[in-house]
Amino acid sequence: MEKKEKSGPIVLQQGDALVVVDVQHDFLPGGALAVPHGDEVIEPLNRYIARFEERGLPIFATRDWHPARHCSFAEQGGPWPPHCVKDSWGAEFSAWLQLPSSVTIISKADREEQDAYSGFEGTDLHRRLGELGVKRLFVGGLATDYCVLNGVQDALRLGYTTFLLVDAVRAVDVNPGDGVRALAAMEEAGAVLIRLEMLA
Ligand code: VGL
Ligand code: ZN
Numbered sequence: 001m002e003k004k005e006k007s008g009p010i011v012l013q014q015g016d017a018l019v020v021v022d023v024q025h026d027f028l029p030g031g032a033l034a035v036p037h038g039d040e041v042i043e044p045l046n047r048y049i050a051r052f053e054e055r056g057l058p059i060f061a062t063r064d065w066h067p068a069r070h071c072s073f074a075e076q077g078g079p080w081p082p083h084c085v086k087d088s089w090g091a092e093f094s095a096w097l098q099l100p101s102s103v104t105i106i107s108k109a110d111r112e113e114q115d116a117y118s119g120f121e122g123t124d125l126h127r128r129l130g131e132l133g134v135k136r137l138f139v140g141g142l143a144t145d146y147c148v149l150n151g152v153q154d155a156l157r158l159g160y161t162t163f164l165l166v167d168a169v170r171a172v173d174v175n176p177g178d179g180v181r182a183l184a185a186m187e188e189a190g191a192v193l194i195r196l197e198m199l200a
Contacts, residue, residue, distance in 0.1 A: 009200035021141030026090035033083040062119035065107035117150035140168030145178040
């Protein structure tokens with residue numbers, strides 16, 4: 001797919017929405033599946049949240065919301081330590097994340113036998129965005145190489161113009177370079193990589 005070069009400031013407009021991906025205790029330092037430097041996404045995300053709030057634009061927050069014996073957990077033969085068990089502290093959003101009361105929370109991978117990295121998989125996110133007339137998505141959060149990558153790929157397939165907030169994502173990097181490769185893959189698929197200072 002063709003690369004989109006972005007020049008000039010990006011003006012937020014009706015039809016834009018912010019998607020904050022999985023900023024939950026278990027993905028932050030000290031958590032069960034801590035993303036290195038994962039806490040560094042919170043401050044930039046709070047700035048993006050403030051910008052979307054100022055303009056009355058919708059904000060979505062996805063969360064990993066697993067049952068206690070989820071198929072992605074090592075005990076069940078999956079690749080990960082137990083994490084983001086629904087209703088546990090580890091599954092809660094960080095208290096530092098300034099989500100507005102109007103936020104729409106999207107819970108995913110909430111059945112034992114199904115994993116989902118993308119916030120679109122097995123959820124009503126696409127329908128909810130459609131109801132609000134959303135055409136452009138601004139996506140940041142954790143982790144670059146899993147849930148952000150898969151969510152952005154789905155968003156592009158579903159026809160959303162998709163901006164990836166490079167200053168508000170961090171990678172697990174199970175293999176060194178996974179995060180960098182994920183950024184390249186998203187750009188290759190048509191995502192526009194932006195930073196806060198590129199917003200008008
Ligand atoms: C995630 C690994 C397992 C993520 C979720 O949110 O990126 N990564 N479950
Ligand atoms: Zn998970």
